Amino acid sequence: MNDRQPILVLGAGGYVGGRLVPRLLEAGYPVRALARNPTKIANRAWGTHPLLQIERGDLLDGESLRNAALGCRACYYLVPAMSPSTKNAAVERRGAWNFIAAAEAGGLKRIIYLAGLGEEEADLDSQLAARAEVIRILRAGRVPTTVLRTSMIIGSGSVSFEILRYLVDRLPVMATPNWVDSPCQPIGIRNVLGYLVGCLDHPETIGQSYDIGGTEVLNYRRLMRIYAEEAGLVRRLILPLPICSPRCSACWIQLITPVPAALARPLVESLSTPSICHDLRLQDLVPQPLFDARTAIRLALERLRGSQVESSWTDAGPIPPAEWGDPDDPSWAGGTLFSDRRELVVKADIDRVWQAIIRLGGETGWYACNPLWRLRGLLDKLVGGPGLRRGRRDPDTLLIGDALDFWRVADQQHPRRLLLVAEMKLPGEATLEFLLQPGENGTRVVQNARFLPRGLSGLAYWWAVYPFHHFVFNGLLRGIGTACGGKDLSGPRRL
Secondary structure: OOOOOOEEEEOOOOOOHHHHHHHHHHOOOOEEEEEOOHHHHHOOOOOOOOOEEEEEOOOOOHHHHHHHHOOOOEEEEOOOOOOOOHHHHHHHHHHHHHHHHHHHHHOOOEEEEEEEOOOOOOOOOOOOHHHHHHHHHHHHOOOOEEEEEEOOEEOOOOHHHHHHHHHHHHOOEEEEOHHHHOEEOOEEHHHHHHHHHHHHOOHHHOOOEEEEOOOOOEEHHHHHHHHHHHOOOOOOEEEEOOOOOHHHHHHHHHHHOOOOHHHHHHHHHHHHOOEOOOOOHHHHHOOOOOOOHHHHHHHHHHHHHOOOOOOOHHHOOOOOOOHHHOOOOOOOOOOOOEEEEEEEEEEOOHHHHHHHHOOOEOOOEOOOOHHHHHHHHHHHHHOOOOOOOOOEOOOOOOOOOOEEOOEEEEEEEOOOEEEEEEOOOOOEEEEEEEEEEEOOOOEEEEEEEEEEEOHHHHHHHHHHHHHHHHHHHHHHHHHHHHHOOOEEEEEEEEO
């Protein structure tokens, strides 16, 4: 086997994949990352590494999969699970079958798949059934698949850690579902990555299944108390409910945390039954210092406090298309398109203005009318959208593909352009763009909010929110000027 053959990574832009790729590169492995939007990967700190190849492709595009797999010796299948619906389950199955055909045609020697404990045994009524089906499909192919089964993963930015963090931070008294007493064996993300990388050096792991976990078995109630102690919070009062369905639990989590019910429900189902490691053979094959839950939580909190979150659960997913909002399109193209365009000229250099803009959202807020932004986020949350609680991965930097409250970064060209695409629940599609132009006396900031309505409800929505634009968007521009320490030379004004 040629050790210089690249390692293919599917899901390199997700939570685990975004941390695995740089570790493979550090270990000297050539890596080929498949992405629907290569720019999203190229913008990472490791995106220009000489051992990294970035290929455009999609699981539903068989030809792009075959091209990506050709010449690779192994593949990490880390494609994030889609929301648990019948339609998405069919898409996941189709993607898995496409990949199996590509893996065989490309000559892959092995596949490494990260699964949840209990996924393989999931019944047809479970929301985990789609993931169980993916495992069965991968194993049906001729390329051997190694499966690593894990309980909840603790790390800064992981879904399970974010749920734990928000529940304990926000609720001093909790009426909790009965699954808080189910035993589990959480594992730190660093140990997960250690096992994933370690498998490559051990051919005896090919085609095998292993359980991976931390050093202790405990329940979610104990995890909540450990988190409170590490975060310096007073002891939380936890009152378990006699019964609470996974659907109700997921909706409750969606209201309290940034995690949508569609992602929370499979996690709740996995916590509703014991998730304890039984097959521990990998500990001997890939030895490493294993963290207990307290250490994993402490390390995750240190990363958060130091703004050093490498990847987040919000990283997964495609960037919503924004081609319809191209300002160069003629006004008659694509039907009705509303635009609210304003400008401000501020006495400050372009880099200072840029820094003020890329700090928008999260803990910084939107510089003006924050109660209105919070109200809009609450309304979005109530109808199943992300709301504002999703925040941002890093308070000072933005990368293409980053989540920003209920927006996602579609493009950023330092220090000239930032384009945000709305992911909130809307009767249409929306973008918010900032363009910066340096001048002799300062910097011109052009802010453009565009909306492509869908039907009569979209038209009604635009005219309902339009009266608030003067306060929200003018205030946002003035706030940018204040945040960069400059003096307004002209504006804000409509264009």
